[in-house]
Amino acid sequence: MNRRRVLVAGGVALTATIALFALRYALHTPALQKLAQPSPGSYSGSWYFPRGGPYLLGFSSPSDAVLSVDGKIVARGTGEQSGRVVFAPGVYDVTFLTRAESARLLWHPPGRRGALEYVPASSLSAEPAARAHFGAGAGASHLDAAVLTLILLVWMFAAFYIGRPQVDRRWLIALASVFIGALLVRLWVVAAFGQTWDEDEYWSAGRNYLENILDLDFSAYAWRFNYEHPPLTKYIAGLGALWTDGYGGARLLFALIGAGTCALATDLGRRLFDTRAGMVAGVILALFPRLIAHDVVVGHETPSVFFWTLAVWFSVRAGQDLDLWLRNLVYASLALGLAASTRFANLLVGPVLAVTLLTLWPVHTWWRRGLVAGLVGPLVAALVLFALWPRMWVAPLAHLQSAWQVLKEQNMPEYYLGQLVSHPPWHYFPVYLLATTPVLVL
Numbered sequence: 001m002n003r004r005r006v007l008v009a010g011g012v013a014l015t016a017t018i019a020l021f022a023l024r025y026a027l028h029t030p031a032l033q034k035l036a037q038p039s040p041g042s043y044s045g046s047w048y049f050p051r052g053g054p055y056l057l058g059f060s061s062p063s064d065a066v067l068s069v070d071g072k073i074v075a076r077g078t079g080e081q082s083g084r085v086v087f088a089p090g091v092y093d094v095t096f097l098t099r100a101e102s103a104r105l106l107w108h109p110p111g112r113r114g115a116l117e118y119v120p121a122s123s124l125s126a127e128p129a130a131r132a133h134f135g136a137g138a139g140a141s142h143l144d145a146a147v148l149t150l151i152l153l154v155w156m157f158a159a160f161y162i163g164r165p166q167v168d169r170r171w172l173i174a175l176a177s178v179f180i181g182a183l184l185v186r187l188w189v190v191a192a193f194g195q196t197w198d199e200d201e202y203w204s205a206g207r208n209y210l211e212n213i214l215d216l217d218f219s220a221y222a223w224r225f226n227y228e229h230p231p232l233t234k235y236i237a238g239l240g241a242l243w244t245d246g247y248g249g250a251r252l253l254f255a256l257i258g259a260g261t262c263a264l265a266t267d268l269g270r271r272l273f274d275t276r277a278g279m280v281a282g283v284i285l286a287l288f289p290r291l292i293a294h295d296v297v298v299g300h301e302t303p304s305v306f307f308w309t310l311a312v313w314f315s316v317r318a319g320q321d322l323d324l325w326l327r328n329l330v331y332a333s334l335a336l337g338l339a340a341s342t343r344f345a346n347l348l349v350g351p352v353l354a355v356t357l358l359t360l361w362p363v364h365t366w367w368r369r370g371l372v373a374g375l376v377g378p379l380v381a382a383l384v385l386f387a388l389w390p391r392m393w394v395a396p397l398a399h400l401q402s403a404w405q406v407l408k409e410q411n412m413p414e415y416y417l418g419q420l421v422s423h424p425p426w427h428y429f430p431v432y433l434l435a436t437t438p439v440l441v442l
Contacts, residue, residue: 005161005162005164006162009158009159009161009162010158010162012154012158013154013155013157013158016150016151016154017151017154017155020147020150020151020154021147021214023147024143024144024147024214027143028121028143028144028214029121030121031104031105031118031119031120031121031124032096032103032104032105033121034121034124034125034126035094035096035124035125035126036126040099041097041098041099042095042096042097043094043095043096043097043098044093044094044095044096045093045094045124045125045126045127045128045132046091046092046093046094046124046125046127046128046129046132047069047091047092047093047094047119047123047124047125048090048091048123048124048125048132048134048138048139049087049088049089049090049091049092049109050089050109050138050139050245051089051109051110051111052086052087052088052089052110053086053087053109053110053111054084054085054086054110055084055085055086055087055107055108055109055110056082056083056084056106056107056108056116057069057074057075057082057083057085057105057106057107058074058075058080058081058082058083058105058106058107058116059075059080059081059082059096059098059103059104059105059106060079060080060103060104060106061078061079061081061098061100061102061103061104062078062079062100062102062103063078063098063099063100063103064076064077064078064098064099065077065078065081065096065097065098065100065103066095066096066097066098067081067083067094067095067096067097067105068094068095068096069085069087069092069093069094070087070092070093071093072085080106080116082106082116090129091125091129091132091134092129093128093129094124104118104119105118105119105124106118106119107119108204109139109245111195111200112200112203112204113200113201114198114200114201114204114205114226115201115204115205115208115225115226116204117204117205117207117208117241118207118208118211120139120140120141121141122134122135122137122138122139122140122141122142123138123139138245139244139245140242140243140244140245141211141242142242142243144210144211144214144242145239145242145243147214148210148214148239148242149239152239163331171267171270171275174266174275174279175263175266175267175282176263178262178263178266178279178282178283178286179259179260179262179263180259181283181286182258182259182262182263182282182285182286183255183256183259185286185287185292186255186258186259186292186295186296187252187255189292189296190248190251190252190255190296191248191251192296195247196297196298196299197299198298198299199237199247199250199297199298199299201226202226202229202233202234202237202298202299202300203237203238203240203241203247203250203298204225204241205225205226205234205238206231206233206234206235206236206237206238206239206241206250207237207238207241207242208222208225208238209223209225209231209234209235209238210235210238210239210242212390213390218390218393220391220394220395220399223389223390223391227391227399227402227403227406228402228403228404228406228407229300229343229344229403229407230340230341230342230343230344230385230388230389231341231388231389231391232303232338232341232342232388233298233299233300233303233342233343235388236250236253236254236257236303237250237253237254237298238250239253240252240253240298247297247298250298251296251297251298254295254296254297254298254299254302254303255295255296257295257302257303257306258291258292258294258295258296258302258305258306259286259295260306261285261291261295261302261305261306261309262282262285262286262291263282264306264309264310264313265278265281265282265285265309266278266279266281266282267313268281268309268312268313268316269281269282271313271316271317271320272316291305300342300343303338303342304339304342304343304346307335307336307338307339307342307346307349308339308346308349308352310335310338311332311335311336311339311349311352311353312332312349312352312353312356313335314328314329314331314332314335315328315329315332315353315356315357316356316360317331318331318332318357318360319356319357319359319360319361320360322361325361325369326372329357329372329373329376329377330376330380332353332377333376333377333379333380333381334380334381334384336349336350336353336377336380336381336384337380337381337382337383337384337385337388338384338388340381340384340385341384341385341388341389344403344407345429347381348429348430348433350377350378350381353373353377354373354377357369357370357373358370408423409422409423410422410423410424416428416431417431
């Protein structure tokens with residue numbers, strides 16, 4: 001790997017990231033500052049409700065606070081407080097009394113549940129309801145979405161520049177064809193159904209996570225939302241949530257990731273077999289009903305499959321290109337970390353990578369390379385998970401234990417190995433993986 005290329009790309013990406021954070025700081029108006037402040041600790045103005053139905057309205061405040069909407073007290077107290085009220089669509093007067101500068105307004109518009117989400121500044125106005133005006137961007141955070149999207153694109157370009165993969169142009173066109181075909185199939189059905197299980201939970205928590213990052217708020221309390229799962233799925237969903245008040249933007253991102261899996265699998269098939277096998281594999285995945293269904297909703301499954309495929313793709317490259325095996329091993333370890341940052345169960349890709357490498361490496365190199373892989377893989381993956389999840393920065397073991405306390409409780413009993421169980425044993429996920437993986441894939 002060209003060290004100069006790494007330094008240049010990394011330096012440019014880091015500089016651009018800092019500049020974009022500074023730009024956001026200069027242009028951003030915190031939500032409470034969108035309201036008028038007639039006296040210290042008192043905020044007033046109006047609040048735009050996009051649709052009619054039951055709302056959860058509240059706040060998070062370290063000191064005593066009172067929230068009134070349309071002349072009625074909705075919530076009061078300290079910490080996180082909320083109340084359920086029904087409103088028709090429209091603009092309503094709001095008054096919020098709090099001495100805490102760190103206080104935030106929280107809500108759930110009709111159609112969402114789970115973690116309460118931060119109220120965007122675009123839904124608030126300093127004007128009273130009779131004079132307030134809200135544009136088409138109400139409910140979204142376009143500045144934050146644009147800043148994060150640019151940061152993501154900068155780092156993706158840096159990674160591509162560092163890797164500089166040498167690909168035959170005709171094969172690149174074939175991969176692009178699989179990607180575009182898979183994406184079109186997914187976009188065709190992306191709006192064909194309503195909300196699915198936990199979409200709102202990840203959407204809302206992810207929105208809050210990204211706001212925390214932009215505000216440089218890494219306190220454990222700010223990262224309490226949906227803490228039982230690692231954050232990567234929620235980051236993806238949150239980016240879509242910042243662009244639009246609805247699931248369409250987030251679902252588009254998941255559709256792009258799903259199409260990327262099809263392209264990766266196409267090249268993986270070519271590497272393991274031949275060009276025809278790769279194309280057949282890509283087309284099958286592009287049209288596979290279960291993958292299509294998962295790729296057009298917000299959930300852990302789509303990024304999990306993508307990062308599994310990415311990790312295996314890099315491990316195959318590490319096994320086939322013996323001159324660059326260490327570089328590709330690091331990349332595979334990074335992908336393992338991203339998979340684990342999506343869902344804890346994705347740690348099961350670790351043994352898959354080990355078997356892949358041992359199958360492809362010459363036997364006489366197993367001891368030396370296997371020792372390096374056994375050290376590098378877990379270390380890099382752990383560092384990725386730690387870096388991406390600020391909740392792990394303080395008392396990581398305690399926070400992992402609190403996550404497990406939630407995850408070990410089933411939503412409902414299910415049959416496992418012939419018995420109805422409420423608390424599956426430790427071997428549940430390995431057995432599940434073996435039972436659901438096609439024999440030819442194994």
